[in-house]
Each structure stands twice: as structure tokens, then as C-alpha cells.
Amino acid sequence: MTIKSVRTLVTNRQLPSPPADDLRPSSPRVCDAPDYPFKGWQPPQPEGYRQSAATSIETAFVIDNGSSTVKAGFSFDKAPRFMVPPIMARYRDRKNNKACTFVGHDAYADATTRGQIRNAFEPGTSIVTNWDVMEGVLDYVFIKLGVDEEGGIGRPVVMTEPMANLGYSRRMMNEVMFECYSAPSVTYGIDSLFSYRHNRGASGLVISSSHTATHLVPVLAGKPLYQSCARLNWGGSQAQEFLLKLLRLKYPTFPGKMNIEQMEEYVRRYCYISQDYDVELSHYLDWSGLEEERDIIIQYPYTEHIAPEKSTEELVRIAERKKESGRRLQEQAAKMRLDKLIKKEQEMEYYKQLHMNYVNAPTKKEQRRLLDADDFKDEAALERVIRELEKKIRKSRNKDLGAADEEEGMEQQTFPLLDVPDEELDEQGIKDKRHQRLLKSGVEARLRAKAEKERERARVAEEERLDLEKRENNFDDWVAGRRVARDNLLSKIKDRERLKQDAGNRKSLASQMRMKTLANLASDGPKRKRRGGGEYDDDFGANDEDWGVYRTVATEPASDEEEEEDPAAALRSLEAELLRYDPDFTEKETFDAQNDWTKSLIHAFLRGARPFDPESQKEAHQIHLNVERIRVPEVIFQPGIAGVDQAGLAEIAEGIVMGRTNPAEQQALLRDVFVTGGNTLFKGFEDRLRRELRGVVDASLMINVRRASDPVLDAWKGAAGWWSKSASSERNAATITKDEYLEKGSEYFREHSLGNSIAPAASSGS
Amino acid sequence: MALSTPQPSDDSHQQLLDQIDITAQRERIRNRNWKPSQRRNKNVKQIISESQRKEASVLASQNGSGASTPFPATGTNTGGAMTPVNTSGSTKQPNIAQAAQNLSTLVLEKNLQRNALPVGPAVTYTNIESAPSLHPAHSKHYCDITGLPSRYTDPKSRLRYHDKEVFGVVRTLPQGVAENYLxxxxxxxVLK
Known part of the structure; x- marks a missing residue:
């Protein structure tokens, strides 16, 4: 065999870029989440029952006992009269003290009934396991079809059952039919074979993918080959559950309520079979066509929090009020300042008066008395006070007038005493000298700081100059340096993010180190206690470095002023520089552009082709179906996607056709590959199946795939047609009568070409 | 409860509930004398294991029968614990058992032949389940998060991922979520 074509299976995704302005604007497709399928009261249709009264043995109840829908009607009907899900809600109403039973769609009536819903079928199988519910559903069906007499339904029953039904469940069904409803006879057949018969099939491969399972049954000349049939444990219900699982993982904090009934709707309405899964999949989140063709938004009910909008006059009023109160405060402050000033001036007046009195005092004693009365040590102290007050008054006056402080004046102060040796000074002089020295050191320190600032400014300017020089003379080096700096910043940002994430994870190295430090702190030092009740002191804090431990154990990054500036801001300024001077650095390469939502695959996956506003309740209540639309139906061809350890549909079909039949039969089967069941309603199912089969069977064989005229109802129609159109001998050969049931036991049944084969003696005999 | 005046909306809903409730009607059409077994609701696993046990017991008795199989002499097998008197006394017993066993085997074998001749092994619910895929091309890998084709596997969580952005997501998943994806x-x- 030679390789005829080569194709890359995994292709790189084309990065989405925002649509050009001249493109036609697309609008997102938003659909509302469906409500529960409550259909209101269904009136009974008794005329069919009355009509059949004349020929009660010839006309039968036909019930397609499907695990998603039970379809029921009479054998002379064109279509089933009632279609109900096989569910029942039964409970005792405490308020009215009576038992309630709601069946089918009625069970969705309100929250109480929904909470009590039980399914007749075991989830994920086509086997009835809850017989109380099954009886409820049959009761409902018979009531609605008009049965009103006591003592049984009085008509034969034609019923479908799954391929290779379990002996036990058939026995139970027989008991229910014959004991509870006193049916005169019951006939069982396989739904897919009824459907095939309805579509006039004779020889072919019947593929029936329904709610709980997918069956493949080869049929030759009207006879099913039971030995070669196969079941794939994947159907509509599994697809719904898979979708629900995926959506819960996709939106883990979704505020709306997703349920399996909605998933049914989504699978039915939005999913389709991809013709070339891998190719279509790898471009599914590409920008072009994402919104127009692939992304579907489901809107769940929500309430938008609307902040009360303030009117303009209200805003004006508020501003006015704010200004008013500000003014009041200012006035108060000014008044207080004025009061203080007045007080100080009065004080000064008083001290000046005192000084005058002191100077004019006739005797030393009098002088002394004046000073002592105001607790002054000597004249100098009094003068100092006056000086200080003068200064203060001047200062506050200046402040009121808005004049600048004459700070500089301080610096021109002279300190003459400092140059005079101590020996030449008296006690007062020495004191003053000390005071001057103190003042001088303060002034000097201020000057030093100023010079330092000046130097720093000069250094920065020099650096800038050098940088400029480097950029002009040695551009390559300059760019390389900038790029290195940028890389450093990027890695710093990344490190920070990692640290932040690790903080939440107890198993991370950082957290473990932290726990270790805390444990060490707690257990530090010797444990013995000093006798005599003395507190043990571990000297913590004696060394300044001890306090650093709080920095290391703090979970929140310290946000004090020592913390260097935000690396993101530094990065932004750096990138601005690069953008300006480096011709190789484009807008696209900036950190912001790289992390833009339009570049994000995850964003396209979660939020589609529009920016996401986390504040908006509307957007928070949306789910986007995109990849799921082909991922979920694909499982039937690749069950491994959902963890089903079985071969795909095409591989099973190939195994049946090529592995177990002779060439003539192979051709006969492939000429009529018949597809039926609700799970085959996906758009493109037959085409894909044909493609897949084409790839695995011999090229000389002709393949024809056809779909049932109505994949959901044809099983029922086939059963009804079979009963009403076939000869009574054929019917009787397939039917178990009540006499036979009573005589031969509850597991007795008859083989016929539309029903199951007799199970082995072991599981049927008893 | 009767004291409180019901809301009009409540009342109409209650009327609807009364209308769709079938409790009273279903009593009429059913056979009142029929009391089903309380334990008839079995799940599929139970049913299958029961039928398999039955099957196994039939097969076992089948294996222990037939012309070539030596008939186990129940009396003599007990060895020295029994006296010869007892053995001679029970000589008749094995014969009856042997006859009974032969008969049941005969019926079984005949049944089996009739079933087995045209078609081979019987078709049961369990054995029509299709087998795992043996085709190497069918083990394609897809990204666990997005479903896109995937070439990489995170060795830590064993999740498959599409590209480095998804890898970033994989590495920041909260605890337990990776297991849900798997x-x-x-x-x-899960090893128990």
C-alpha cells in the first residue's frame, strides 16, 4: 500500500485578531436557557379505546417502551397518541393528607414534584429496574388512552424491549402485564427491528443509537443475526451527562442552575457531528467565524444589580453641600487660628509689659519679684520667651497671608560664640555656646541633606546623559540592555504571580517553609522555667533583625513604602522607551498586548469573541457552547474521549461486517446501513458514518447509509404496522397469551424475527 | 392550614395539581388483588450477577456429569471416619443420586445442544457489549480543558493540554479539579 495523501492532523491555531473595521459586524447568537418541559394537563383520548371495542382482539395497545420517551397508541393509529418520559413523582401531600402521583411531563409541574422524580430505567442502561415507576407510567398511558373499565385493559399489548433484554426484567414485565392489567396477550419486539421493518428493510446493518445505548444488528433476509449484534454503551443520556460534566468544569463558579433537561435541549439543538473532527477541531477557536458560526451563548436568567442613578441636580446639590461643609471647616480653622494669634499677641503684650516693668524696676529685689511671679529664672529667659512668641506670631501671620517661610534666613545665622574658647566665657556664655553648637549641627545636617539631594539629581541627570550618549553612539548595546531589563521585569512579575498562587496551596514549598518558620518560632529557646515564678525571657527583639521574621511569615506581600515600585509600571515605561527607539519592538510585542484577551485561547473558549466584563451579571450568567458542540457527539465515533473503553461505532461496524460474514453477506449488509434512534438525529451523522466506513472496508464494496424516515417514531410505527398489517398466524406465533403465561411460567416467551432470541437455559430457566 | 385563606395563584396551581394527579384513577384499572413482591426492584448489576451465578452452577453440574466423569461416591469418600458397616449400608443411596444426576444432565445437554447448534454461544445482555478498540490510530489525545488536539501531558496532574496558555491554567487549577477533569x-x- 502506498501513501496517497499526507495531512497534518494537529495544526497550529491561528491566533485570533480583532475583526477589521470594514468587515461586517457580527452579533453574538444568544439563546435563552430552556425551562422544565412541563406541558400542562393532557386531556385523555378515549375515542380510540371505544373505537377498538368492537375488535378488541384485533387491535392492540402499542407501547414503545423507550428509556427517554414512552410512546403509546393503538395499532390502527398513524402516530403514537402519547409520548411521555418514563418518570414518576409520587409522594404524600402533607397539607391535604393524600397521596399524589404525577407521571411523565406532569412530574415537572413544580419544585415539590420535581424533587420526587424517579426514573423507571436504570440510568445509562435500557433495562427497567424500578417497577413501581414502570407501573405508574403504564397506568398513565392506559388512563390517557381511555381504559375505564375495571378488570383489565382488555386488548393485546405490543411492546418494545431492548436488544438482549434480561430474563428477569422480561419476567417482571410479564407479571405486570398479565397480573396487574389482565392483558389477554403480550408481544415483545426489538425497537430497532420494528423501525427497520417500517422502513422496508430486508438485509442490512441496523444501527440504532438511542437514549441509553447504541446497538448494531446485522439483518439478512429479514432475520437478525443475534450472534453478531453489538452494543456500545453510549447514547443520548450519556451525551447529556458528559456535556453537563464539561460545562460544570468549564464554569466552576457558574451562578445559574444547569440541569440534565437543559443539556438534552443543548445536545439536540446545538450539537452536530463534525465531518472531519481533527481538522475542524483545531480551528474551532480561531477568530474568524467564531462568533458567526461556532460560538453559541446560552443566557440564564439573572437580575442585574443597577446602582441608583443620581440626577444632575442631585449631584450638584451634593457637590454644593460638600463645598459648603469644606468652607465651614476652613472658616472654623481660620477663626481658631485668629483666636490663637490674638491670644499670643496678648501674651506678648503682657510679657513686653513685664519686660518694661523689669527694666524700669527701681530695685533689684523688685526685679526679682517680677520675674519670680511669672516663674522666670532670669531676664534672658524672659527675652527668649518674647523672641519665640514674636517668631510664632510672624509665622502665623505669614501663613495667613500666604507668604513663604523665610527658612533661608535661618541658614545665614551666625554662631559667634563657637569660636570663642571656653575659658573666656562665663557660665551663661558656655550655656549659650552649647546651644549654638546644637543649632549649628542642625543647620549643617540640613545643608548636607540638601547637597546629597543635589548630588543625586546630578547623578540621575548624568546617567540620563550617558544613556542618551549610549543610545546615540552604541545603539545595539543600549537595546540589548533594555531588553535584558525587560526580561528581568517579566520574570519578576511571573515570580510574584507564582508566589501569590503558591500562598493558597498548602503543599507548596513557600507555604511549607513558612510553616516551618512558625513552628521554629513557637518552639525556640530552652523550655525550662526559672524558679520563683520569674517570666522566661528569650531575648526576642533585643536584636533588631529578629523582627524580620514577621516579614517572612506574612502571607500578604508587605505594602510599606520600602517596597519597590510596581514592576508592571516599570515595565510599561520601559516598553514605552523601547517602542520609541527600537524599530524591532512593535506594539504587538508589549506585555499588555500579549496578555490581551484577543490573544487568549482560553478567553475564546470561555467567553467567545467579545471582551468579558466581570461586573456584568448578564455575562456572568452566560455559558458559551463552542468546542462542546462537536466534542460531545464525537464520542460515538471515539468513545475514548469520554472515557468509555469501547471501540467506536465505525470500528464495531467494520468488525461485524468484515469479521463475521462472507463476502456476499458483507455486500448485502453494507448496501443498506440503516440508521435509527434519537441519538442519530445530529446533522451530518450519516455522511460521517459513510466516510468512516469507507475508510475501513474494502474499496470494492458499495456503501449506502440511510436514515429512518423518522428515527424517533419509526419503532412505534413499525410495531403498530406489524400488528395491524401482518397475518394473524404470524402474530400468534410471536405472542404470549395469558393462558400460556399461566401454564408455562412468567419467563416464557416466543422467538420471532423482530424480537429477541431465547436467552440461554441458565438465565431463563427456573 | 384550612384557616389561612389560600392565595388565588396557589389555588389555581393546586387545582392543576389535582387535575394531573392520577392516584385515584389508577386504582380503578388495576387488579386490586395483585400484590407485587416488595423486592422486585433490582439493579442491573444484581440481576446480572444472579443470572451468572445460576449459569455457573448449571455449568458446574454439567462438568461433574457425563459418561466419562467418574461418579463421586459420597459414602466411601469420607475415609476412615466411617465404619465399613455404614458404607455397606449406604450402597443404595449413590445409585439414586447417580440416576437423578444423569437425568438432569441429559436434559441440560439436550437443551444446550438445541440452543447451541444453529448459532453458537447464547446472546446475553453482557456479551453483546462491544470490545475495546484495538486500533492504534484511535488513541488520539485531546486537551482535557478545551477539547482541542493535544500533544503534551502535564506530568504532575497527568492532564493533557493544548498549548502553553492552557498549561498555565492546568498549573493553577484548584485542588481536586484536576481529578474531575481526569x-x-x-x-x-482510584486505588481502593
Whole structure:
């Protein structure tokens, strides 16, 4: 065999870029989440029952006992009269003290009934396991079809059952039919074979993918080959559950309520079979066509929090009020300042008066008395006070007038005493000298700081100059340096993010180190206690470095002023520089552009082709179906996607056709590959199946795939047609009568070409 | 409860409930004398294991029968514990058992032949389940998060991922979520 074509299976995704302005604007497709399928009261249709009264043995109840829908009607009907899900809600109403039973769609009536819903079928199988519910559903069906007499339904029953039904469940069904409803006879057949018969099939491969399972049954000349049939444990219900699982993982904090009934709707309405899964999949989140063709938004009910909008006059009023109160405060402050000033001036007046009195005092004693009365040590102290007050008054006056402080004046102060040796000074002089020295050191320190600032400014300017020089003379080096700096910043940002994430994870190295430090702190030092009740002191804090431990154990990054500036801001300024001077650095390469939502695959996956506003309740209540639309139906061809350890549909079909039949039969089967069941309603199912089969069977064989005229109802129609159109001998050969049931036991049944084969003696005999 | 005046909306809803409730009607059409077994609701696993046990017991008795199989002499097998008197006394017993066993085997074998001749092994619910895929091309890998084709596997969480952005997501998943992703693919192995 030679390789005829080569194709890359995994292709790189084309990065989405925002649509050009001249493109036609697309609008997102938003659909509302469906409500529960409550259909209101269904009136009974008794005329069919009355009509059949004349020929009660010839006309039968036909019930397609499907695990998603039970379809029921009479054998002379064109279509089933009632279609109900096989569910029942039964409970005792405490308020009215009576038992309630709601069946089918009625069970969705309100929250109480929904909470009590039980399914007749075991989830994920086509086997009835809850017989109380099954009886409820049959009761409902018979009531609605008009049965009103006591003592049984009085008509034969034609019923479908799954391929290779379990002996036990058939026995139970027989008991229910014959004991509870006193049916005169019951006939069982396989739904897919009824459907095939309805579509006039004779020889072919019947593929029936329904709610709980997918069956493949080869049929030759009207006879099913039971030995070669196969079941794939994947159907509509599994697809719904898979979708629900995926959506819960996709939106883990979704505020709306997703349920399996909605998933049914989504699978039915939005999913389709991809013709070339891998190719279509790898471009599914590409920008072009994402919104127009692939992304579907489901809107769940929500309430938008609307902040009360303030009117303009209200805003004006508020501003006015704010200004008013500000003014009041200012006035108060000014008044207080004025009061203080007045007080100080009065004080000064008083001290000046005192000084005058002191100077004019006739005797030393009098002088002394004046000073002592105001607790002054000597004249100098009094003068100092006056000086200080003068200064203060001047200062506050200046402040009121808005004049600048004459700070500089301080610096021109002279300190003459400092140059005079101590020996030449008296006690007062020495004191003053000390005071001057103190003042001088303060002034000097201020000057030093100023010079330092000046130097720093000069250094920065020099650096800038050098940088400029480097950029002009040695551009390559300059760019390389900038790029290195940028890389450093990027890695710093990344490190920070990692640290932040690790903080939440107890198993991370950082957290473990932290726990270790805390444990060490707690257990530090010797444990013995000093006798005599003395507190043990571990000297913590004696060394300044001890306090650093709080920095290391703090979970929140310290946000004090020592913390260097935000690396993101530094990065932004750096990138601005690069953008300006480096011709190789484009807008696209900036950190912001790289992390833009339009570049994000995850964003396209979660939020589609529009920016996401986390504040908006509307957007928070949306789910986007995109990849799921082909991922979920694909499982039937690749069950491994959902963890089903079985071969795909095409591989099973190939195994049946090529592995177990002779060439003539192979051709006969492939000429009529018949597809039926609700799970085959996906758009493109037959085409894909044909493609897949084409790839695995011999090229000389002709393949024809056809779909049932109505994949959901044809099983029922086939059963009804079979009963009403076939000869009574054929019917009787397939039917178990009540006499036979009573005589031969509850597991007795008859083989016929539309029903199951007799199970082995072991599981049927008893 | 009767004291409180019901809301009009409540009342109409209650009327609807009364209308769709079938409790009273279903009593009429059913056979009142029929009391089903309380334990008839069995799940599929129970049913299958019961039928398999039955099958196994039939097969076992079948194996222990037939012309070539030596008939186990129940009396003599007990060895020295029994006296010869007892053995001679029970000589007749094995014959009856042997006859009974032969008869049942005969019926079984005949049944089996009749079933087995045209078609081979019987078709049961369990054995029509299709086998795992043996085709190497069918083990394609897809990203666990997005479903896109995937070439890489995170060795830590064993999740498959599409590209480095998804890898960033994989590495920042909260605890336990990675397991849920694996479970959706059926790859979450829990050893008990």
C-alpha cells in the first residue's frame, strides 16, 4: 500500500485578531436557557379505546417502551397518541393528607414534584429496574388512552424491549402485564427491528443509537443475526451527562442552575457531528467565524444589580453641600487660628509689659519679684520667651497671608560664640555656646541633606546623559540592555504571580517553609522555667533583625513604602522607551498586548469573541457552547474521549461486517446501513458514518447509509404496522397469551424475527 | 392550614395539581388483588450477577456429569471416619443420586445442544457489549480543558493540554479539579 495523501492532523491555531473595521459586524447568537418541559394537563383520548371495542382482539395497545420517551397508541393509529418520559413523582401531600402521583411531563409541574422524580430505567442502561415507576407510567398511558373499565385493559399489548433484554426484567414485565392489567396477550419486539421493518428493510446493518445505548444488528433476509449484534454503551443520556460534566468544569463558579433537561435541549439543538473532527477541531477557536458560526451563548436568567442613578441636580446639590461643609471647616480653622494669634499677641503684650516693668524696676529685689511671679529664672529667659512668641506670631501671620517661610534666613545665622574658647566665657556664655553648637549641627545636617539631594539629581541627570550618549553612539548595546531589563521585569512579575498562587496551596514549598518558620518560632529557646515564678525571657527583639521574621511569615506581600515600585509600571515605561527607539519592538510585542484577551485561547473558549466584563451579571450568567458542540457527539465515533473503553461505532461496524460474514453477506449488509434512534438525529451523522466506513472496508464494496424516515417514531410505527398489517398466524406465533403465561411460567416467551432470541437455559430457566 | 385563606395563584396551581394527579384513577384499572413482591426492584448489576451465578452452577453440574466423569461416591469418600458397616449400608443411596444426576444432565445437554447448534454461544445482555478498540490510530489525545488536539501531558496532574496558555491554567487549577477533569475522560484511577 502506498501513501496517497499526507495531512497534518494537529495544526497550529491561528491566533485570533480583532475583526477589521470594514468587515461586517457580527452579533453574538444568544439563546435563552430552556425551562422544565412541563406541558400542562393532557386531556385523555378515549375515542380510540371505544373505537377498538368492537375488535378488541384485533387491535392492540402499542407501547414503545423507550428509556427517554414512552410512546403509546393503538395499532390502527398513524402516530403514537402519547409520548411521555418514563418518570414518576409520587409522594404524600402533607397539607391535604393524600397521596399524589404525577407521571411523565406532569412530574415537572413544580419544585415539590420535581424533587420526587424517579426514573423507571436504570440510568445509562435500557433495562427497567424500578417497577413501581414502570407501573405508574403504564397506568398513565392506559388512563390517557381511555381504559375505564375495571378488570383489565382488555386488548393485546405490543411492546418494545431492548436488544438482549434480561430474563428477569422480561419476567417482571410479564407479571405486570398479565397480573396487574389482565392483558389477554403480550408481544415483545426489538425497537430497532420494528423501525427497520417500517422502513422496508430486508438485509442490512441496523444501527440504532438511542437514549441509553447504541446497538448494531446485522439483518439478512429479514432475520437478525443475534450472534453478531453489538452494543456500545453510549447514547443520548450519556451525551447529556458528559456535556453537563464539561460545562460544570468549564464554569466552576457558574451562578445559574444547569440541569440534565437543559443539556438534552443543548445536545439536540446545538450539537452536530463534525465531518472531519481533527481538522475542524483545531480551528474551532480561531477568530474568524467564531462568533458567526461556532460560538453559541446560552443566557440564564439573572437580575442585574443597577446602582441608583443620581440626577444632575442631585449631584450638584451634593457637590454644593460638600463645598459648603469644606468652607465651614476652613472658616472654623481660620477663626481658631485668629483666636490663637490674638491670644499670643496678648501674651506678648503682657510679657513686653513685664519686660518694661523689669527694666524700669527701681530695685533689684523688685526685679526679682517680677520675674519670680511669672516663674522666670532670669531676664534672658524672659527675652527668649518674647523672641519665640514674636517668631510664632510672624509665622502665623505669614501663613495667613500666604507668604513663604523665610527658612533661608535661618541658614545665614551666625554662631559667634563657637569660636570663642571656653575659658573666656562665663557660665551663661558656655550655656549659650552649647546651644549654638546644637543649632549649628542642625543647620549643617540640613545643608548636607540638601547637597546629597543635589548630588543625586546630578547623578540621575548624568546617567540620563550617558544613556542618551549610549543610545546615540552604541545603539545595539543600549537595546540589548533594555531588553535584558525587560526580561528581568517579566520574570519578576511571573515570580510574584507564582508566589501569590503558591500562598493558597498548602503543599507548596513557600507555604511549607513558612510553616516551618512558625513552628521554629513557637518552639525556640530552652523550655525550662526559672524558679520563683520569674517570666522566661528569650531575648526576642533585643536584636533588631529578629523582627524580620514577621516579614517572612506574612502571607500578604508587605505594602510599606520600602517596597519597590510596581514592576508592571516599570515595565510599561520601559516598553514605552523601547517602542520609541527600537524599530524591532512593535506594539504587538508589549506585555499588555500579549496578555490581551484577543490573544487568549482560553478567553475564546470561555467567553467567545467579545471582551468579558466581570461586573456584568448578564455575562456572568452566560455559558458559551463552542468546542462542546462537536466534542460531545464525537464520542460515538471515539468513545475514548469520554472515557468509555469501547471501540467506536465505525470500528464495531467494520468488525461485524468484515469479521463475521462472507463476502456476499458483507455486500448485502453494507448496501443498506440503516440508521435509527434519537441519538442519530445530529446533522451530518450519516455522511460521517459513510466516510468512516469507507475508510475501513474494502474499496470494492458499495456503501449506502440511510436514515429512518423518522428515527424517533419509526419503532412505534413499525410495531403498530406489524400488528395491524401482518397475518394473524404470524402474530400468534410471536405472542404470549395469558393462558400460556399461566401454564408455562412468567419467563416464557416466543422467538420471532423482530424480537429477541431465547436467552440461554441458565438465565431463563427456573 | 384550612384557616389561612389560600392565595388565588396557589389555588389555581393546586387545582392543576389535582387535575394531573392520577392516584385515584389508577386504582380503578388495576387488579386490586395483585400484590407485587416488595423486592422486585433490582439493579442491573444484581440481576446480572444472579443470572451468572445460576449459569455457573448449571455449568458446574454439567462438568461433574457425563459418561466419562467418574461418579463421586459420597459414602466411601469420607475415609476412615466411617465404619465399613455404614458404607455397606449406604450402597443404595449413590445409585439414586447417580440416576437423578444423569437425568438432569441429559436434559441440560439436550437443551444446550438445541440452543447451541444453529448459532453458537447464547446472546446475553453482557456479551453483546462491544470490545475495546484495538486500533492504534484511535488513541488520539485531546486537551482535557478545551477539547482541542493535544500533544503534551502535564506530568504532575497527568492532564493533557493544548498549548502553553492552557498549561498555565492546568498549573493553577484548584485542588481536586484536576481529578474531575481526569474523571470526565475516565482516567482518574482510584486505588481502593
Amino acid at each position: 474523571a470526565a475522560r475516565g482516567a482518574h484511577v
